[in-house]
Amino acid sequence: MKKVIYPGTFDPITLGHFDIIKRSSETFDSLVVGVTDDNNKNNLFSINERIEMIKETTLDIENIEIKKFNGLLVDFAKKEKAIAIIRGLRVLSDFEYEFKMALMNRDLNEDINTYFLMPHEKFTHVSSSLVKEVSSHGGDIRKYVSDFVYKRISKKYI
Secondary structure: OOEEEEEEOOOOOOHHHHHHHHHHHHHOOEEEEEEEOOOOOOOOOOHHHHHHHHHHHOOOOOOEEEEEEOOOHHHHHHHOOOOEEEEEOOOHHHHHHHHHHHHHHHHHOOOOEEEEEOOOHHHOOOOHHHHHHHHHOOOOOOOOOOHHHHHHHHHHOO
16 A cells, blocks of 8 residues: 655645645555644644644545644654655745755655655645735635635634
8 A cells, every 4th residue: 555644734724735635645545644733833723723624625535644743754654654755846945945854854764755746836826824924914815725724714814
């Protein structure tokens, strides 16, 4: 069985994330969406709220699991018996950071590969940070997130 991990904070999940999740689930036997709080980001949503939004956004995808994790990603991937890590690349500026992370992860565990996927071109400029910023100023973010996520974000900024 070819299981992969797609990690992130997903604060909130965007349709760019969803595009990568959907395509990964079609390419591999099993996908674990790994949600972490183990970062230096100032999250708008709790980890449980983010997991709920991912579950609601991905209801139609059968071969995925959504799990919390902390610590090293390669340790989580090994625990899950994953063969690879999926990372999204939206723009060129993402590449340098992701390249260094992939090399470090390979150095920590050479049995786990990293695959880079680009979201559909209509989402390459979309990030969770931009979605939150636009929404906080009253901008329309409906074409960047699911209806469920849109309602959750709207409640935060009312």
